[in-house]
Amino acid sequence: MDVEQVFDELYGVAPDEFVAARDARTAEARRSGDAAGAKRIAALRRPTLAAWASNRFVRERPEDVRRLLALGETLREATRLLDAARMREAAGVQNKVIAAEVRETAAVAEEAGHPLSASVRQEVEQLFRAVLADPDIAAEWSSGRLVKPPQAPVGFGAIVPETLPPRPDPAVTRAADDEAVAEKAARKAAEEAAEAAEAAEAAVAEARRRDEDLRAAEARASEADEQVAALEERLRDAKSAQRTARKAAKEAATTARRAHREAATAERDAPGHR
Structure with a gap:
């Protein structure tokens, strides 16, 4: 085995x-x-509903998984290089991506017959933040064998300009070429994060279109079921009427034969009959 x-x-x-x-x-x-x-x-432990939904997302949305892993690497690098303004921009992008992928995970779970409550969605959101922030959690998550989300939220959202350490004077602490590398990495991080957010929104839109198609198909199936039921009822009524008509015809035939016999007998018994 x-x-x-x-x-x-x-x-x-x-x-x-x-x-x-x-x-x-x-x-x-x-x-x-x-x-x-x-x-x-x-020894395997049963996964929580949030972990199961995440595992299913990993199995059914491999392209989204690759984008999230790449975004996590980009954001972790950006954390080291970006200044306060860039950090605020990156945090906004990653929040948009997380919101989109939480919706997609919920859609995947609902398709499998297990809708996610608001509290479970919060657990999934917590998990995505941890995936983007911690490479070890990202590796465990991408295996599709998660048992439960991390105990505490981990992510970039808590990193705001006020909590960043003072930026050293570039003239003293780094050379001009290092500053150019940092700016290039910052631009790349913002571009990749924006692409990931756009792709995530497209995936969510596609999932919504699939849901609408499913609801329309279910409505057509329900209407067809009603039509079939009505036709079956009409068929039952027609068969019942057929049985009644056949019974009446049989009784009429019996009555007619009896009448013919009685008429023949009366004719034989009539005076003057030879």
């Missing part, structure tokens, strides 16, 4: 189905003689 493949499979299972699936896989590993694998599988 490929234990790593089993891990990927289980962390794609909805939380309310996780324990049963894990236990079944553990038993399967034991039957196959893989005691070590069975022990590893049995």
Whole structure:
């Protein structure tokens, strides 16, 4: 048994189905003689709803995942290089990206039949901030095997101009070429962050269009169901009327035959009949 493949499979299972699936896989590993694998599988913990939704997002939106990882690297570099104005601009961009990807994660979860409450969405937002701020959390998140979001929010939003250390005098602490490199990196960070935000908004718009198409299809299906039900009712009524008509025809035929027999008898019994 490929234990790593089993891990990927289980962390794609909805939380309310996780324990049963894990236990079944553990038993399967034991039957196959893989005691070590069975022990590893049995030790897996059920993911929270926020973690499960994030895992599903990672599996179903690989392009968004790559953009977020790239944005995290860019923002972490920008944190080291940008001045107060640039930091404020970067924080605004990353907030826009996070909001878009939280909506997309919620859409993915709802498509799977598990809508996210407001509190769970906050956990997902906290997770995205941690992903952008911490490369270790980003690596764990991108594996699609997250058990729960980080305990405390980590991100760039808390970094504001007032909390930044004083900027050293470039004439004293760095050469002119270092200042040029910093400006170039700052421009690149802003451009990449803006591209990521635009891509995230496009992904959300596409998800909304898919939702609208789904609702329209469901409405058409509901209308067709109503039409089928009406036709079935008419068919039942027609069959009932057919049975009644056939019964009446049969009774009429019986009455007619009886009348013919009675008439023939009367004719034979009539005076003067030869």
